[in-house]
Amino acid sequence: MGVVILLVMAAGVAAMLSRKLPTAFALVLLAVVIAFVAGAPLTGKDSVLDTVLQEGAPALAATMIAILLGSWLGKLLEETGIAGTLVRKIVEFGGDRPVFVALGVLAVSALVGTVTGSAPAAMLAGLIGIPAMIAVGIPKVTAAGTILMGIAVGIPFELPVWQFFSTALELPVDTVRGFMVKLFPFALVAAVAYVLVESRRRGVEHTWSLKSVQDKPAAPSRRKLLGDAPWYALLTPAVPLILALGFELAIIPSLLAGVLYALVTTTRPRDMNRRLLRTLYGGFEVAAPPITLFVAIGILLAAVKLPGAVDALEPLVKAVSPQNPILFVLVFTVLVPLCLYRGPLNAFGLGAGIAGVLIATGIYPAAAVLGMATSYNQVFGVADPTSTQTVWSAQYAGVSPQQVMVRTLPYVWVVALGGLCVTAASYL
């Protein structure tokens, strides 16, 4: 039975890889097939309809709300000109030193990444950040990579991600936060190294481009009338972070506080209602793809945790999972590429199911699975050429996602190695 389930999973990966099915649909289909193979009844206790579909779908509800709030805050950062002002200030102060600009945009991406993560963060920081970097002479691939590496610095402190791992792996938020704090230095050092090393290697470039004099359709921005955001409003991205990290406030109120702070620092009282609603609804649109994915992941998690599935998979997984800490680090570092291209170790895909199996079968402590999954998260968050933020950043900079992957992968692979070492040392 276990072999059949693994084969089903392999077929699911193939379907996602070949783009035959969108990831979310593939995961739900996979979950239903796995549940049937595991011998689950149609209805009742541990069943396909009641347990997998009904209970699985809203299992990650808290994550979905966190994602929605993050997207809302992202929309506010955009509409109030906070993100744009940050980038403009950086260019004004250091535009004649491209490395300074890249490091500054890296910092902005990191801040924005803690709020919304993934594609919305890439757009928020990259929309002005990428052309601004290119305008001061940073090569295109380096510019796209800088945005992605920056977001990855923010990932360890991305509150919706805490919520996700806490719910999906059934761990207290404290544990997730504790590990993320240890993962952060690796992400930070790798990102700064990326900017410094790549700037040194690639230098600057300037083009005589035919596109420079083309009329660009001016974005219909309200910021035009509003001017810069005031300096204290620029602290907005840090607000949820300070509350959640420093004051250990829960995730949803921390994000709400960020929304409130952005609002009162930038908006006249009579405009507040309208702006709140407009940005909230805009946030729904941004949050739609990840929320869809989280519904599917919840369903998949419910399926792999069915007693039948656990019984079938346990002997198999036990046979191949290294218990020795050194072997653990080596094996899972070598397996890093398996989280790319929607691969089986992607925690926002089948990887969540595999993590569920590892925990449900008791092969590793849940905290070790957390370490593994978050380490991989650092890799595909930057380098996966099929993930939305990578595709967007690369294309917006005018290069291919594969070019960006090749240049960023060495750095994030080292981050994963670091995360796995910490995991083995702390939890095995």
Added chain:
Amino acid sequence: MSADHDLDLAVRLLAGTPTHEGRDPLTLRQWAIAAEEFGSRMTPEETPVRVVERDDGLAAGLLARYRSRPPVVELYVDTVARAEQLVVERGWRHWYPEGSVRAAALAHEQAHAWLHHAHVRAEFKRALGHTALRLGRRRVYAHVAGADELAAHAYARAACGLGRSPLLLTEALAAVAYPESEK
């Protein structure tokens, strides 16, 4: 009239450069004038640089590219040839003498390299006069994104004795290369 059009093109280039969205057109105009003035007075030193010829410029929308590490100027010969042809078609030979496009491209990229020297950067910022921060009497000059492009074009124009800004040629080339995006 023609000088006005050159300046309009320069302002448009600045307006299209990120970080200038929503800037007052008058400010952009002042920056454009200052940048062109600075560029045409520049005296970059001759540095030996490798020139590589390529022929995929029209597809990429490029005429030339300077890369600092290692220092190399890539010249997109197909775009240069198209530009020379365009000069004839439009009857612009008196503005752009035979062979001047190639010379202008090399001068343009030479100017970029020069603008990366610390003392040139500092002078350029002072010439533009945009303030990033003011503390009492002290003030920190701000970088103006896109201004170096204008200075490079102005230098190329002065160095190669062009009658009009290379931006005019760029605009004409863009119209040929991207006919669909012409409104």
